[in-house]
Amino acid sequence: MTNLHSSKVLSVKNISVSAGDEPIVKDVSFDLYSNEILTLMGPSGSGKSTLLRVLNRLADLESKLNVTGDVTCCGKSIFENYSIYFLRKKIGLVFQKPCIFPGSIMRNVLFGVRHHLKLDRKEADGLAEEVLKKAHLWDEVKDRLNKSASILSLGQKQRLCFARVLAADPEILLLDEPTSSLDPHSTHEIEEALLEMKQTKSIILVTHQLAQGRRVSDRIVFLSSKEGVGRLIEQGSVEDLVSCPKTKELKRYLISEV
Amino acid sequence: MGILVFVSSKAILSKPTFPFSVTGAFSLIFTLVSLLFFCGMALFLLIQGSPIFFQEQLSFITDADWFYRINQYGAASMIYGTILVSFLAIVLSLPFALGSAILTSEFLPNSIRVYVKSFIELLAGIPSVVYGLLGVLFLRPLIFKWFAPFSPESGDTLLTASVILAVMILPTVMSLSEDALRGVSKEHREVALSLGLTRLETFVHGVLPRAIPGIIAAVLLGLGRALGETIAVYLVIGRADNRLSDSLFSLKPLFEAGQTITSKLGGSELYIAYGEPTHWSAMIGLGLILFVFVGVIVAMGEAVNWLGRKYQHG
Amino acid sequence: MKKIGWIVLAILLLPSILNAKEGEVKIKIQGSTTVNPVISEAAEILRAERGWTIYVDTQGGSSGGISAVGEGFVDIGMISKPISEADRNKYASANFESFKIGIDGLALVVSQPVWDSGIQFLSKKQIQQLYERKILNWKELGGQDSKVVFYNKEPGRGTWEVFSNWAYGSYKNSPLVAHPEVGANEEAKNKVAFHNSAITQLSYAWAENSERIKAIGIQLPTGESVMPTKETIMSGEYPLSRSLFLVTNGKPTGYQKEFIDFILSDRGQELVKKYGYLSVR
C-alpha cells in the first residue's frame, strides 16, 4: 500500500528502449513516490540498468539507443522542459563499479558539486563532512581527507561515490546494483545510509539480490526478460510480492533466489 | 538540516554565462588558424609551383640542366640526388639500427636497456646543424682520404651527404624499431623458446612477423626525415648542379659533388629567384616535388599501419 | 581555457599592436660577405658608442643586397660590384645611389699543394679553359697530377660577376657551367683550404697572408705576369679589381647618411684597411 499522503515524484509512462531495431525494454510504467525506496528487481539482462540510465538521460549519449514513452519528474517531462545538467543534478546516479577521480578524498567528494555551486573553504568542508556522514564513511576517512582517494578499499570507494552524488543534494537517487561487489560490512553501511536517506529523498534501487530488496525497499518493481526483452511483470509492496506472487516468472525467481 | 538547505538555495552555477561554449569557440578558432595556415601553404606550393610545369611540362622533371640565367630549368639531377642520398642513407643506417634495436629489445637486461634507450632518444633530438658540423669537420676529410682510390672530387660528395643522413636518422629508426619489437608481448617469445626454437628462430618466426609493420613504419619515418633534411646536406653535398650520371647504378656520382632539392632550396638562390616569375616558380616547383615525395612516404606509412592492424587481428 | 584563449588571441594579434612602437634608431643592412666584415665591425662600434641598432644580414650576397634595397626591406645594401643595368631594370621603381667605400682586388686562389707544384701564374686563356672544364688536371698546366676542382662562386655574388666580366667581357656571355658552388667568402676559402687541388674566385683581401691557400698571378697578354698586391691593384696593373659600394634607394637621409659618412670617414677607412681592402682616400 503506498502511503497516500506522499506526492508522486517521478512517473515512468510506457517507456520502451531499443538498440537499433532490436528492443531491450518493452512498455514499462511505474511511479516513484517521495520518501520511498523503490527496488527494480529481476534477473540480470532484464534491462534494469538501461532503464535507470533513461531516467537521468545518460541513455541519450549512446546514439544507437532510441527511447519511446515519457518520464515526468514533478509533473514536467524530463525530455522537454529540463536542462539536462539540472536534471542530472536533481536525479543523482550511483554506478555499480566505483569510479574514483585522481586526487584527494576531499576533491572527489566535491568533484560534482563544485561545478554547480561556488563554495568557499568553510562551506566545502561543512558539506563534505555532512555527506560523508550520510554515506557512513566519515569515521573511516575524517583524518585523511587530503590523502589520495585511490588508497581506499572497494567498499569505501563506493561510499565515497555515494557521498559525491549526495553532495549535489539530488531530490531523487538512482543506485545501479551499488553493493553487488562489496564486502558485507560496506553493504550493510550503504543499506543503513539508504534507509536514513529515505526521510529526505526518493530512491530507486536496482538489484538482483532478493534479500537486499526485502531488507531495504518499500515497493518492488519486478522486471524479467521474456524472449530477450525486459518487461514489467508485477509491482507492489514487498509483502504482496514476496508472500503471494501472482505470476509464474516471479514465483520461479523467488524460488531460485531463496 | 544544516549546510544542505543552505547549499541548495545558493545561486545555481550550471546556467552558462554565454549562449555557446567558450571553450568550443576558442578550440574552433585555433583549429581554423592551423587549418588556414596549412591550406595556405599547400595552395602556395600549388599555385606558385605549377606555372613551371605548364611552361616546361614534363621536361622540368626529366631535363637535367638547371641554368637560371637563361631561364632553363631541369630538376632531374636534383630529384636523382634526393632519391639517391635518401635511399642510400636508409641502406647504410638500417643494418645498424635494426642490429642495435634487436640487441636492446631481445638481449639486453632491463636495467641497461633503459640507459641505452634514453641515450639513443637523446641523440635523436640533436639538431641537424650539429650533425652538419661533425660532417664538415670529420666526415669530409675522412671520405676524401679513405675513398682516394675512387678519386673523389672533394670531401663534399653525395656519399658524404648519405653518411651524414644515415647517422642522423639512425637513432630515430632504431628507437622506433625497438618500440615495435617491444610491442610484441613476452609470451610470444616464451612460447617459441619453450618449443625448443633457437633465439634466431624465435626472433624470425615469433617476434618479427608481428613487429614488421612497426619496423616498416619506422623506416618510412626515417626516410621522410632524410628526404626533408636541409642544413646538414647543404653543408656537405658540394652543391653542384646538373650532375646526373648516364647510368643509374654507376658508383661515380657518389664520389662527386651533387645537389638535392633541399640543398638547392636552402641556398641563397631563393633571394635571386624572388621577383623573377619563372625562376621563382621553378624553385617552388622543386618544393612541390618534395611535398609530393613526402606525401607518398606518409601515405605508404599509413597503408602499412592499416595493413598491420588488419593482419594483426586476422 | 577562457583566460588562455584571450591571452593567445592577443598574441596572434600582436603584430598589428606592437609595430606601432618605432622611433628607436634602426638601420638595416644586407648584402655581400666581401663587404660584410668592415660593415659589421663599424656597426659594433656605432652600437657601442651611439646606441644604434644596426641589423646586418649576409644572405644572398650582392644580389640579395640589391633586391632587399630595391624592395625597400633594407636601408643600405652592401655590394662588391657596380650596379648593372639589369639590376636597375629589375627594380625600375628604385633609383639606386651607390657610394664607393673601398677597392678590392679579386684573386684566383689555389690550394697550397697546387701552388707548390708550380702553378703560380695563369693567363686569361688558361683560366677560361679551367672554368669551362676543358682542362681537368693540373699537370696539363705543368702542375701536380691531380684533378682540378673549380669551386665556382654562386652566380648571385658580386665576386662572380666581376670575374665573369673580366674573363668574358660581360657576365652575360659567360658559359653555362656546373661547378660545385660556394656562397660566402668564408665557405670558398674554407673549401679550398681543406682541399689539395682546388681553385676558386676570392676577394684578394681574404686571400692575403692566409695559410693553405695562395693567390695566383695573372699572365697579361703582353707576356709579363703580375702578382696581386695592394700596389699592383691600386696602380691598376693587376687587371682584376672592383670597388665596394654601399647602395641606398634614393638619397640617404638622417642616420643612414651618418652611417655612410662614418664609413667614408678616416675611422671607417681604417676599418677598410684593417680587413685588407684598399681605402678610397
Next chain:
Amino acid sequence: MVSSIRIWKNQLFILLVYLSGFITVSLLFLGFILLLSKGFQSLSLEFLLSPMREGGISGGIFYQILGTLILAITTLFIVFPLSMGFALVKSIYIQKAFVKKTMELFLYILNGIPSVLFGIFGFFFFVKYLGWGKSWFTGGFLLAMMILPTTTLALSEGINRISSEYIENGLALGMRKTQIIFSIILPQSFSSFLSGVLLGLARAVGETAPIMFTATIFSGATIPTGVKESPILSLPYHIFNLVQESYHPQALSNAWGSSLVLIMLVILISGIALPFRLRAHEEAKV
C-alpha cells in the same frame, strides 16, 4: 640432436646482433663524448654572456642564446593553445568517425613536411607578402606550426586513453561538456600532452631551415622591439655560419661552444619532459 646448422646460424645471428649493436652504440657514444669535450674546451662564462664580435670569430653568443630562447617561448605560447584546440575539436567536439580520421591523416601528412618548405612559405608570405621583413614572431609561429602535429597527436592519444567510465561519471554528476573537459579530460591527458609539447619544442629549438629566411640575420640583432623588421640571432644559424668559417681556429672553437650550448638546451627541455613521459607511460598501462 639439434642439427648443427641451426646452432651455427643462431650463433652467427647473436654475434651479428651484438657486433652491430656494439658498433652503433659505441660510435654514437664516442661522437657524443667528442662533441661534449670539444664544446667544454671553448665554453666560458664570458663566452656565454658577451655579445658577438667580428662576425663570430671572437666575442660570445649571448644574443644568440637570447634569440633562441625568444623563439622557444614564442613557439610554446603559440603551439600550446593551438594544438589543445585542435585536439579537443578532433577528439571531443567532432563526433563523426570519418571527420576524425581525415583530421588525423591531415596531421600525419603535416608531420612529414620538410622544415625547409616552412622556411620558404614563411619567406614568401610573412617576409615579402605581408612585408614584415625578418621577425622573431614569424620564426616562432613557423616553428609552432612545424611541431603542431606532434603535440596535437600527443594530446589526442592522451584523451583517447581516458576510460569512458570517468566521463560517464562526470555526466551523471550533471557536469557540462566544458566542465568535463577541464576537470576530467585535460587533467588526465595533460602529462602526455606536456611530454609531446616539450619533445616538439626540443626539436624546434634545433631547427635552422625555417628560421634562416624568416627570422635570423648575421649580426646586430639584440632584443627585438615590435614585430615588423625585428630579427633575432639564433644558435643554430650562428653554428651554420661558423661551420663555413671553420678554417679559422677561433671560429671553429666558437662553433663547438655554440653546439654544446644548443645541445644542453635540447637536453634540458627533453629532461623536463622525462617525468611527464614516464607518468603518461604509467597512465597508458592503467
